[in-house]
Amino acid sequence: MLNFGPAFRLPFKPNQLADVFVITGGGLGSIGLKSATRFGDVIVFELAKDLCLAGGTNLQNTTFFFGLVANAGSMTTAAQIFSAGNPPLYSVNARVPAH
Numbered sequence: 001m002l003n004f005g006p007a008f009r010l011p012f013k014p015n016q017l018a019d020v021f022v023i024t025g026g027g028l029g030s031i032g033l034k035s036a037t038r039f040g041d042v043i044v045f046e047l048a049k050d051l052c053l054a055g056g057t058n059l060q061n062t063t064f065f066f067g068l069v070a071n072a073g074s075m076t077t078a079a080q081i082f083s084a085g086n087p088p089l090y091s092v093n094a095r096v097p098a099h
Contacts, residue, residue: 001080005041005099007068020045022066029064036066041099043068050084070097 009017020036023029032048045066052061079094 001042001044001082002094002096003041003077004043004068004096005070005072006097007038007043007070010069020066020068022064024064027065028059028062030060031063033064033066051081070099072097072099074098 007019009019010021012018012021019038020033022033024032031051034046034048037044037046047063051063052058074095075098077094077096078091081090081092082088083090
């Protein structure tokens with residue numbers, strides 16, 4: 001869950017407007033997005049498979065890079081990751097447009 005502020009829909013694919021882009025090549029990542037749902041300025045991203053937050057580094061346990069487009073400079077904020085187990089919520093650093 002991320003408070004992103006205003007975003008723009010752009011044609012990331014030909015003739016198809018979208019809110020979110022996903023980079024699936026040229027970098028780390030094997031876990032894609034299942035959905036991205038906007039509730040006002042808050043966006044909830046659901047991953048295509050579970051992400052294991054325990055254990056050591058594992059390239060099979062990383063997400064593709066994904067993002068949105070805005071017309072403002074960026075700022076650091078906290079994104080919330082819902083999880084199964086204890087604790088049920090993790091806070092991680094994220095970049096969003098200044099809003």
